[in-house]
Amino acid sequence: MSFSPLVEKLMESLRVLPGVGPKTAQRMALHLLERDRDGGRRLTEVLGTALERVGYCERCRTLTEEPLCTLCASARRDDSVLCVVESPADQLAIEEAGGYRGRYFVLHGHLSPLDGIGPEDIGLDQLETRVAEDGVEEVILATNPTVEGEATAHYIAAQLETHGVRLSRLAYGVPMGGELEYVDGGTLTRAFSGRLPFRGE
Amino acid sequence: MSFSPLVEKLMESLRVLPGVGPKTAQRMALHLLERDRDGGRRLTEVLGTALERVGYCERCRTLTEEPLCTLCASARRDDSVLCVVESPADQLAIEEAGGYRGRYFVLHGHLSPLDGIGPEDIGLDQLETRVAEDGVEEVILATNPTVEGEATAHYIAAQLETHGVRLSRLAYGVPMGGELEYVDGGTLTRAFSGRLPFRGE
């Protein structure tokens, strides 16, 4: 015996959510159908709208339903410093740590040749144009301190070499092998103030 | 700084799911938007359809998109025994255990006067009609062994008293394969008072 086809299909669909296995999917489906249909309908509606309308900011590529995100639209940020991060979650973590007043560029991932993810897929052509045209003086390479993040930072450093910008990399306190998103604010702030010139060795 | 209004709204909507806090909702929203939009669209579609079409089986009240669930539609079950459970998940657990060949009735909860949940809300009028008209000889009260489940079982027992059916309750005791050390006191006490003659077979 199992649940009805449509209920089973709902459980299966819920497994697209990260960290949701069969037992959790079952609990979620039954909760929505038995106890919170209004909440379920609201989720359907908001998720549908978000998937349809949320795209990338034209300037920094973070997620937004507007052409420009609020950070890019703000006149109060320093155009001469550009921080390159892998994801919107990393960007948020840095903003929440406070202290950084420059701009951002969001890659949505890192180079991964084996998965067919090349420079254009993470917006590196757009990044180069931006650096060439927008008076950027320093690029902070804040990709994750993982093998892939390091490789991506090195690639960007080589790409931007001829543009005469200062390159730096987050330093102090960022634990090797960790992910920026989960680093606490104090550590992130120290990593910013202690950033070092990047040597694309 | 936070994410864009629509992304924030998506995170908030995901929190209708049981066990999903702010950090998990953020991870889920970003995963869907950045890495699995197709999966997200499928979820929207299936959830919308399920909420619209999945209702209660006319006979046993379990969740189904058909007028009758497969168990009620089956000709191979024993109509004379009816097992009353609180939820479709309980029904599935009993089916997966195997052995039971009778029918079911699903309450979708238990009596809870303080929350305004009375007999009609959990289908007890329908249960009484079923017992009166369908040749049921035994009703197994398989509500949860909690205060509310017990109270609900007692209420049903009183309600069905005049219909001349046999009433039974699942046996309480030490779970098979469990270790006494980890069994709670209430269960142990019930297991003692319900002890049976030992047959060293």
Ligand SMILES: [Zn+2]
């Ligand atoms: Zn932007």
Ligand SMILES: [Zn+2]
């Ligand atoms: Zn049924």
